[in-house]
Amino acid sequence: MVTIHDTELKEGIHEAIEKAKALSKPILVSEVKKINEIDPLLFFHAGQARYEGERFFWKEDSGNEVFVGMGICGQIQSDQAADRFFLVKKEWEALLQDMVIYNSYSNKGTGPLLFGGFSFDPNKEKTKLWSKFSHSLFHLPLFMYSIVDGEAFLTTNVICTQHDDLSLYKKIEANRQAILTDLPSGLPARSNTLLKDEEINPEAWMETVESVVNDMMNGLYQKVVLAREERLAFSQQISIEDVLGNLLSRQKNSFIFAFEASGDCFIGATPERLVKKEGKTLFSTCLAGSIRRGVTEEEDQELGKELLQDPKNTVEHHYVVEMITAAMKETCESVSIPDKPVLMKLKDIQHLYTPVTGTANKDSSLLTLVERLHPTPALGGVPTESAIKVIREREELDRGFYAAPIGWLDYRGDGEFAVALRSGLIQGDEASIFAGCGVVQHSDPLSEYEETKIKFRPMRSALGGMKQ
Numbered sequence: 001m002v003t004i005h006d007t008e009l010k011e012g013i014h015e016a017i018e019k020a021k022a023l024s025k026p027i028l029v030s031e032v033k034k035i036n037e038i039d040p041l042l043f044f045h046a047g048q049a050r051y052e053g054e055r056f057f058w059k060e061d062s063g064n065e066v067f068v069g070m071g072i073c074g075q076i077q078s079d080q081a082a083d084r085f086f087l088v089k090k091e092w093e094a095l096l097q098d099m100v101i102y103n104s105y106s107n108k109g110t111g112p113l114l115f116g117g118f119s120f121d122p123n124k125e126k127t128k129l130w131s132k133f134s135h136s137l138f139h140l141p142l143f144m145y146s147i148v149d150g151e152a153f154l155t156t157n158v159i160c161t162q163h164d165d166l167s168l169y170k171k172i173e174a175n176r177q178a179i180l181t182d183l184p185s186g187l188p189a190r191s192n193t194l195l196k197d198e199e200i201n202p203e204a205w206m207e208t209v210e211s212v213v214n215d216m217m218n219g220l221y222q223k224v225v226l227a228r229e230e231r232l233a234f235s236q237q238i239s240i241e242d243v244l245g246n247l248l249s250r251q252k253n254s255f256i257f258a259f260e261a262s263g264d265c266f267i268g269a270t271p272e273r274l275v276k277k278e279g280k281t282l283f284s285t286c287l288a289g290s291i292r293r294g295v296t297e298e299e300d301q302e303l304g305k306e307l308l309q310d311p312k313n314t315v316e317h318h319y320v321v322e323m324i325t326a327a328m329k330e331t332c333e334s335v336s337i338p339d340k341p342v343l344m345k346l347k348d349i350q351h352l353y354t355p356v357t358g359t360a361n362k363d364s365s366l367l368t369l370v371e372r373l374h375p376t377p378a379l380g381g382v383p384t385e386s387a388i389k390v391i392r393e394r395e396e397l398d399r400g401f402y403a404a405p406i407g408w409l410d411y412r413g414d415g416e417f418a419v420a421l422r423s424g425l426i427q428g429d430e431a432s433i434f435a436g437c438g439v440v441q442h443s444d445p446l447s448e449y450e451e452t453k454i455k456f457r458p459m460r461s462a463l464g465g466m467k468q
């Protein structure tokens with residue numbers, strides 16, 4: 001059992017209420033405690049009774065960072081398209097202003113941290129599918145459990161107003177003790193049956209690929225990523241914990257995320273980093289070009305070799321490298337990028353991969369970088385504007401948060417966003433899953449269709465829609 005005995009939170013809440021009165025505005029209090037390590041999935045599950053619909057889960061690809069948030073202390077949300085990245089930054093800074101903070105640790109993932117993301121295209125009309133997700137949506141959790149480089153922490157965030165009194169402390173303290181003492185010893189065993197598995201208009205999708213290829217032959221643009229949807233229905237409500245557990249055990253080298261919003265949950269296991277910021281150091285990833293995994297070790301290596309030499313996939317990859325290099329050069333004092341891709345091998349698929357690092361200019365905040373990079377030609381295309389227009393007008397899909405930046409930023413300005421691929425939206429006993437691929441002049445509609453089928457696999461198998 002983990003018990004926290006302290007007076008800091010009480011004092012902090014007292015101080016914040018006084019400040020709220022003096023300044024006539026809400027004041028954030030944040031307190032960080034080191035705690036014993038617990039299984040993050042069990043912590044996520046422990047929040048179900050009180051905070052279902054208000055939780056998030058994040059594991060970095062390396063596994064060095066896991067953050068689990070529950071309860072919503074503060075929310076930043078907007079459907080405004082113009083300046084959407086800047087607006088989040090501005091609101092986050094306003095929320096942090098005059099805060100009272102007790103954090104004696106320099107570790108990332110401690111203290112106030114905003115988790116959430118952006119939609120792929122705020123100018124595409126939103127459908128009912130994504131009605132629970134604003135085009136920009138971020139949560140500051142009430143409680144956040146983090147494991148960072150083997151150490152475990154619990155952050156508690158409270159926003160105090162001038163009308164609050166110390167009964168607020170008692171309430172928060174009781175909830176905090178309850179989630180830490182209610183820790184289950186395991187996840188309940190549940191069975192769920194797949195009732196329906198529907199590919200949405202695959203033929204129409206292949207026709208769109210063909211017409212986009214024709215446009216490319218006529219020189220209208222060079223690359224467009226086209227995606228499609230599959231809709232699954234199950235006999236029982238889908239357990240987010242079970243899906244997360246499957247993703248964690250099967251997609252070891254991916255970013256694993258779950259983001260609950262008003263009852264729906266956006267969840268996935270993506271291999272693609274958009275940008276990570278650690279002080280002035282930046283990391284980004286060029287990932288595009290794909291081939292299946294081999295059945296035998298030998299076949300797998302052959303396929304990898306084929307991918308590295310394949311002109312169509314190399315071109316597809318190169319567009320991404322060009323754009324990310326240009327974006328990083330604009331925002332960095334120095335950039336380092338290898339001149340050739342290597343293979344990234346995942347459970348179901350292998351990709352061409354070029355990692356990028358840089359040292360940020362003093363004006364480059366994390367959200368400036370997200371704005372500059374999204375969408376890269378790994379999810380949008382080349383030229384970006386034409387590709388977005390083609391996607392907006394011809395893709396029969398509301399991408400919502402699929403293929404868009406998802407991640408976190410903290411009160412120190414550090415953070416990380418991944419590109420939300422290999423993902424799905426869970427809505428009770430139903431789910432939509434999404435997959436796309438980079439269409440270039442030498443694309444063949446049927447092979448691209450087959451490629452999307454492989455990309456559906458991680459989510460289909462995690463949902464229980466197929467044998468792994």
Ligand SMILES: C=C(O[C@@H]1C=C(C(=O)O)C=C[C@H]1O)C(=O)O
Pocket residue numbers: 225227272287288289290316351378379421422434435436437438439455
């Ligand atoms: C669009 C997706 O993946 C992207 C497209 C790729 C490709 O076409 O080769 C490879 C990796 C990702 O950049 C997806 O998984 O849905």
Ligand SMILES: [Mg+2]
Pocket residue numbers: 288289290316437438451
């Ligand atoms: Mg491809």
